[in-house]
Amino acid sequence: MSVRMNKIQSFRDLDVYKRLFALHLEVHNMTMTFPKFEMYELGSQLRRSSNSAPANIAEGWNNLHINIYIEGVNRALGEVHESEHHIDVAFQKKYLPKEKYTYFIKEYGECGRMLKGLLRSLKFKTKRSLQPTTYNLQPDEGI
Numbered sequence: 001m002s003v004r005m006n007k008i009q010s011f012r013d014l015d016v017y018k019r020l021f022a023l024h025l026e027v028h029n030m031t032m033t034f035p036k037f038e039m040y041e042l043g044s045q046l047r048r049s050s051n052s053a054p055a056n057i058a059e060g061w062n063n064l065h066i067n068i069y070i071e072g073v074n075r076a077l078g079e080v081h082e083s084e085h086h087i088d089v090a091f092q093k094k095y096l097p098k099e100k101y102t103y104f105i106k107e108y109g110e111c112g113r114m115l116k117g118l119l120r121s122l123k124f125k126t127k128r129s130l131q132p133t134t135y136n137l138q139p140d141e142g143i
Contacts, residue, residue: 011061016114020054020076023107027083030104034095042093046086053079053111070122077115084108 011017027050031043053076060072084105091101 011058014057014118016111016118017054017057019107019111019114020050020057020080023104023111024050024054027087027104030096030100031090034090038093038095042086042089042095046083046090049079049082049086052076053083066122070119073115073119073122077112077119080108080112080115084112 008014024047028047031039031046034043056072056076056079060069063069063072087096087101087104087108090096091098096104
Protein backbone atom coordinates (compact mmCIF):
# COMPACT_ATOMS: atom_id res chain seq x y z
CA MET A 1 0.00 0.00 0.00
CA SER A 2 1.52 3.31 -1.03
CA VAL A 3 0.94 6.45 0.95
CA ARG A 4 0.32 9.61 -1.02
CA MET A 5 2.69 12.27 0.27
CA ASN A 6 1.91 15.18 -2.06
CA LYS A 7 2.53 18.52 -0.47
CA ILE A 8 -0.55 20.70 -0.29
CA GLN A 9 0.34 24.01 -1.88
CA SER A 10 -3.11 25.40 -2.60
CA PHE A 11 -6.68 25.01 -1.43
CA ARG A 12 -7.21 23.31 -4.82
CA ASP A 13 -5.03 20.43 -3.56
CA LEU A 14 -7.41 19.62 -0.69
CA ASP A 15 -9.59 16.60 -1.42
CA VAL A 16 -12.51 18.16 0.44
CA TYR A 17 -12.30 21.29 -1.71
CA LYS A 18 -12.24 19.20 -4.91
CA ARG A 19 -15.28 17.20 -3.79
CA LEU A 20 -17.25 20.25 -2.71
CA PHE A 21 -16.44 22.06 -5.96
CA ALA A 22 -17.58 19.06 -8.04
CA LEU A 23 -20.72 18.75 -5.89
CA HIS A 24 -21.53 22.40 -6.48
CA LEU A 25 -21.42 21.88 -10.24
CA GLU A 26 -23.69 18.82 -9.96
CA VAL A 27 -26.10 20.66 -7.64
CA HIS A 28 -26.16 23.64 -9.99
CA ASN A 29 -27.13 21.45 -12.95
CA MET A 30 -29.72 19.60 -10.88
CA THR A 31 -31.39 22.82 -9.70
CA MET A 32 -31.84 23.91 -13.31
CA THR A 33 -34.44 21.13 -13.60
CA PHE A 34 -36.57 22.57 -10.76
CA PRO A 35 -39.94 24.08 -11.65
CA LYS A 36 -39.67 27.64 -12.98
CA PHE A 37 -41.12 29.19 -9.81
CA GLU A 38 -38.42 27.47 -7.70
CA MET A 39 -35.50 28.66 -9.86
CA TYR A 40 -35.11 31.85 -7.83
CA GLU A 41 -36.28 30.46 -4.52
CA LEU A 42 -35.10 27.03 -3.43
CA GLY A 43 -32.87 26.61 -6.50
CA SER A 44 -31.04 29.86 -5.85
CA GLN A 45 -30.57 29.10 -2.14
CA LEU A 46 -29.20 25.65 -2.94
CA ARG A 47 -26.84 26.97 -5.61
CA ARG A 48 -25.51 29.64 -3.25
CA SER A 49 -24.98 27.33 -0.25
CA SER A 50 -23.35 24.64 -2.39
CA ASN A 51 -20.98 27.25 -3.89
CA SER A 52 -20.26 28.88 -0.55
CA ALA A 53 -18.80 25.74 1.05
CA PRO A 54 -15.74 25.46 -1.24
CA ALA A 55 -15.54 29.27 -1.49
CA ASN A 56 -15.09 29.54 2.29
CA ILE A 57 -12.22 27.07 2.16
CA ALA A 58 -10.59 29.09 -0.61
CA GLU A 59 -11.19 32.41 1.14
CA GLY A 60 -9.48 31.37 4.36
CA TRP A 61 -6.57 29.57 2.70
CA ASN A 62 -3.08 30.74 3.57
CA ASN A 63 -4.32 33.35 6.00
CA LEU A 64 -1.61 34.48 8.36
CA HIS A 65 -3.96 33.93 11.30
CA ILE A 66 -4.86 30.25 11.55
CA ASN A 67 -7.93 31.11 13.62
CA ILE A 68 -9.37 32.93 10.60
CA TYR A 69 -8.81 29.81 8.49
CA ILE A 70 -10.49 27.70 11.17
CA GLU A 71 -13.42 30.12 11.03
CA GLY A 72 -13.60 29.70 7.23
CA VAL A 73 -13.59 25.92 7.47
CA ASN A 74 -16.25 26.14 10.17
CA ARG A 75 -18.38 28.33 7.88
CA ALA A 76 -17.87 25.81 5.07
CA LEU A 77 -19.23 23.11 7.38
CA GLY A 78 -22.27 25.28 8.08
CA GLU A 79 -22.84 25.69 4.34
CA VAL A 80 -22.63 21.91 3.90
CA HIS A 81 -25.39 21.52 6.49
CA GLU A 82 -27.44 24.24 4.82
CA SER A 83 -27.07 22.48 1.46
CA GLU A 84 -28.24 19.23 3.08
CA HIS A 85 -31.31 21.06 4.39
CA HIS A 86 -32.18 22.46 0.94
CA ILE A 87 -31.70 19.00 -0.59
CA ASP A 88 -34.09 17.59 2.04
CA VAL A 89 -36.66 20.24 1.06
CA ALA A 90 -36.20 19.55 -2.67
CA PHE A 91 -36.69 15.83 -2.06
CA GLN A 92 -39.82 16.38 0.05
CA LYS A 93 -41.23 18.60 -2.72
CA LYS A 94 -40.51 15.75 -5.14
CA TYR A 95 -38.00 17.68 -7.24
CA LEU A 96 -35.40 14.93 -6.76
CA PRO A 97 -35.64 11.19 -7.25
CA LYS A 98 -34.69 9.05 -4.25
CA GLU A 99 -31.37 7.96 -5.88
CA LYS A 100 -30.21 11.56 -6.44
CA TYR A 101 -31.31 12.55 -2.94
CA THR A 102 -29.40 9.62 -1.40
CA TYR A 103 -26.33 10.41 -3.50
CA PHE A 104 -26.21 14.10 -2.51
CA ILE A 105 -26.83 13.42 1.18
CA LYS A 106 -24.10 10.76 1.21
CA GLU A 107 -21.61 13.04 -0.56
CA TYR A 108 -22.33 16.04 1.65
CA GLY A 109 -22.12 13.80 4.72
CA GLU A 110 -18.67 12.62 3.66
CA CYS A 111 -17.55 16.20 2.97
CA GLY A 112 -18.82 17.19 6.42
CA ARG A 113 -16.70 14.44 8.00
CA MET A 114 -13.69 15.60 5.98
CA LEU A 115 -14.19 19.20 7.12
CA LYS A 116 -14.47 18.09 10.75
CA GLY A 117 -11.18 16.22 10.33
CA LEU A 118 -9.58 19.32 8.84
CA LEU A 119 -10.88 21.37 11.78
CA ARG A 120 -9.42 18.88 14.28
CA SER A 121 -6.09 19.03 12.47
CA LEU A 122 -6.03 22.83 12.41
CA LYS A 123 -7.05 23.10 16.06
CA PHE A 124 -4.34 20.59 17.02
CA LYS A 125 -1.82 22.62 15.05
CA THR A 126 -2.98 25.79 16.83
CA LYS A 127 -2.81 24.13 20.22
CA ARG A 128 0.73 22.87 19.55
CA SER A 129 1.91 26.31 18.45
CA LEU A 130 0.62 27.78 21.71
CA GLN A 131 2.63 25.38 23.89
CA PRO A 132 5.31 27.21 25.88
CA THR A 133 8.84 26.64 24.73
CA THR A 134 11.02 24.90 27.28
CA TYR A 135 14.72 25.41 27.55
CA ASN A 136 17.16 23.01 29.17
CA LEU A 137 19.06 25.54 31.18
CA GLN A 138 21.31 24.62 34.03
CA PRO A 139 20.72 26.53 37.28
CA ASP A 140 23.92 28.59 36.87
CA GLU A 141 23.33 29.57 33.23
CA GLY A 142 20.44 31.99 33.67
CA ILE A 143 18.55 33.28 30.71
